[in-house]
Amino acid sequence: xxxxxxxxxxxxxxxxxxxxxxxxxxxxxxxxxxxxxxxxxxxxxxxxxxxxxxxxxxxxxxxxxxxxxxxxxxxxxxxxxxxxxxxxxxxxxxxxxxxxxxxxxxxxxxxxxxxxxxxxxxxxxxxxxxxxxxxxxxxxxxxxxxxxxxxxxxxxxxxxxxxxxxxxxxxxxxxxxxxxxxxxxxxxxxxxxxxxxxxxxxxxxxxxxxxxxxxxxxxxxxxxxxxxxxxxxxxxxxxxxxxxxxxxxxxxxxxxxxxxxxxxxxxxxxxxxxxxxxxxxxxxxxxxxxxxxxxxxxxxxxxxxxxxxxxxxxxxxxxxxxxxx
Amino acid sequence: xxxxxxxxxxxxxxxxxxxxxxxxxxxxxxxxxxxxxxxxxxxxxxxxxxxxxxxxxxxxxxxxxxxxxxxxxxxxxxxxxxxxxxxxxxxxxxxxxxxxxxxxxxxxxxxxxxxxxxxxxxxxxxxxxxxxxxxxxxxxxxxxxxxxxxxxxxxxxxxxxxxxxxxxxxxxxxxxxxxxxxxxxxxxxxxxxxxxxxxxxxxxxxxxxxxxxxxxxxxxxxxxxxxxxxxxxxxxxxxxxxxxxxxxxxxxxxxxxxxxxxxxxxxxxxxxxxxxxxxxxxxxxxxxxxxxxxxxxxxxxxxxxxxxxxxxxxxxxxxxxxxxxxxxxxxxxxxxxxxxxxxxxx
Numbered sequence: 221x222x223x224x225x226x227x228x229x230x231x232x233x234x235x236x237x238x239x240x241x242x243x244x245x246x247x248x249x250x251x252x253x254x255x256x257x258x259x260x261x262x263x264x265x266x267x268x269x270x271x272x273x274x275x276x277x278x279x280x281x282x283x284x285x286x287x288x289x290x291x292x293x294x295x296x297x298x299x300x301x302x303x304x305x306x307x308x309x310x311x312x313x314x315x316x317x318x319x320x321x322x323x324x325x326x327x328x329x330x331x332x333x334x335x336x337x338x339x340x341x342x343x344x345x346x347x348x349x350x351x352x353x354x355x356x357x358x359x360x361x362x363x364x365x366x367x368x369x370x371x372x373x374x375x376x377x378x379x380x381x382x383x384x385x386x387x388x389x390x391x392x393x394x395x396x397x398x399x400x401x402x403x404x405x406x407x408x409x410x411x412x413x414x415x416x417x418x419x420x421x422x423x424x425x426x427x428x429x430x431x432x433x434x435x436x437x438x439x440x441x442x443x444x445x446x447x448x449x450x451x452x453x454x455x456x457x458x459x460x461x462x463x464x465x466x467x468x469x470x471x472x473x474x475x476x477x478x479x480x481x482x483x484x485x486x487x488x489x490x491x492x493x494x495x496x497x498x499x500x501x502x503x504x505x506x507x508x509x510x511x512x513x514x515x516x517x518x519x520x521x522x523x524x525x526x527x528x529x530x531x532x533x534x535x536x537x538x539x540x541x542x543x544x545x
Numbered sequence: 546x547x548x549x550x551x552x553x554x555x556x557x558x559x560x561x562x563x564x565x566x567x568x569x570x571x572x573x574x575x576x577x578x579x580x581x582x583x584x585x586x587x588x589x590x591x592x593x594x595x596x597x598x599x600x601x602x603x604x605x606x607x608x609x610x611x612x613x614x615x616x617x618x619x620x621x622x623x624x625x626x627x628x629x630x631x632x633x634x635x636x637x638x639x640x641x642x643x644x645x646x647x648x649x650x651x652x653x654x655x656x657x658x659x660x661x662x663x664x665x666x667x668x669x670x671x672x673x674x675x676x677x678x679x680x681x682x683x684x685x686x687x688x689x690x691x692x693x694x695x696x697x698x699x700x701x702x703x704x705x706x707x708x709x710x711x712x713x714x715x716x717x718x719x720x721x722x723x724x725x726x727x728x729x730x731x732x733x734x735x736x737x738x739x740x741x742x743x744x745x746x747x748x749x750x751x752x753x754x755x756x757x758x759x760x761x762x763x764x765x766x767x768x769x770x771x772x773x774x775x776x777x778x779x780x781x782x783x784x785x786x787x788x789x790x791x792x793x794x795x796x797x798x799x800x801x802x803x804x805x806x807x808x809x810x811x812x813x814x815x816x817x818x819x820x821x822x823x824x825x826x827x828x829x830x831x832x833x834x835x836x837x838x839x840x841x842x843x844x845x846x847x848x849x850x851x852x853x854x855x856x857x858x859x860x861x862x863x864x865x866x867x868x869x870x871x872x873x874x875x876x877x878x879x880x881x882x883x884x885x886x887x888x889x890x891x
Contacts, residue, residue, distance in 0.1 A: 397736075
């Protein structure tokens, strides 16, 4: 690059800076404000949660997280049971929801005839749009009775007899409980995860897949060796979206989980989650320590969400690095 | 927060509709059906609109202390010191009953007798099976099945739970010690369901279940429970029993009418009768709205009994209503110090 050219480039830059008129600057400021608002809201929520829960944290300290007692009358609060319930139901939801979504997405993008894939996509979108209370009511009035009468006794008599894993299927079949809540959650997050999976599967270049088929790969091999490695990032994103929804889901879980502050190895036993406790107790919590403990539960849920998000970011970052290296 | 938001929204809508006078109330869910019915009938009769939001007793108390509503409603009466501190007047508005329900179709319509102590031991998890000796002793003629008892309770904080646990605490020292009295308590056993409808549907589905609900939700449950009252008589849950408990209670002795109708004397009294209360500031910021609210409550006392009965609640006895009207006259003042309320004929 000679000096003349450099000078010309400099001129051009200056001109473009000068030509940035007032509209452009205003536009930039507005978008900056929008972005700042997100941060401000996030900060404000975190701050108000911390302030709101201060009384409980000062009284119980870190013990709040590790102690299983919830006694509003005597002012003893520990979050262990709701934390346990939140994690267990979400894990059940993910363990069932992810393979289910993968199957759905695989069928729609690879196997289904064109005429079927469109209506299937629409059906998934419709499922994703159903309000959670409907899932909850269906779970309570339709699913739980059938589950309690037919499926739970069966699980109890088969898997329940096995050593180790049998511990998960003990106790009376009441229809409601941790397992029911996890299953309803799995149903609720499946449309979200499968919609994301369909979208990312669709963007895999046709040429890649066709060449794999051309060398004699089966559909399964194409999915596992070509499509999944190509779309890892999107898949993780979709699963995290589902996990986020499962962690925070309130109404549906409240209706079917049995609402007891209980930590039991059996998935048949009633339990609760952080958001179900909040939904149940916030309206009638009148003394300050009680309200503060509920706020602290909110803070814990917030932190769990942050941890999940950070873990997802780390995973994505590692995947990206691997892909690049 | 969402509830509060919805409430504010409603309050705002109410304001624009009522054109001038804006009567908003918030609080207990237990009396909500009857307040809503009264408000609708009152609007038809007078054109004045009452907005009652059933956000829960705790919320109602918070709102009225913050003076964001004209009246608050609570199932759990405030005591005299707290009333004085927050400058509120309190009176009972409506009476209902809490009723145990049991899912034992094997009894084929036979009646099951219970006492408060046995009920407490069931809810403590001490009595685990329907053929427990304590139950057999109370029901000698009944073929009680060998079946596990499944306790179902409210998962949300509620006045129904408050009244139920209050009664159990009067009956059992062990209950008082292990659990206590409150709108949400540390339940030793059982599963929680949301709302009266949630509890009654859960109890209806789990064989061998026992639960407690508001009377309206127990009307069609089998078998019928009879409960031993303070006078030693076994009574079935009926409006007459709630009425008797309210009539036999000593309202005059309690300041702010903070009488809990549990375990009242009288052979006909249902032991788990419950009142629900209204709270209003003595010196309302908006005297016109307060006056309009008092007119509404007065109308409810005069005209509302039949509507309440239809919904399976009981109106207050006349002598209590007269006392309440006097309290209004003595307590409420506008900014000039004049009484806001004067009973008719004075």
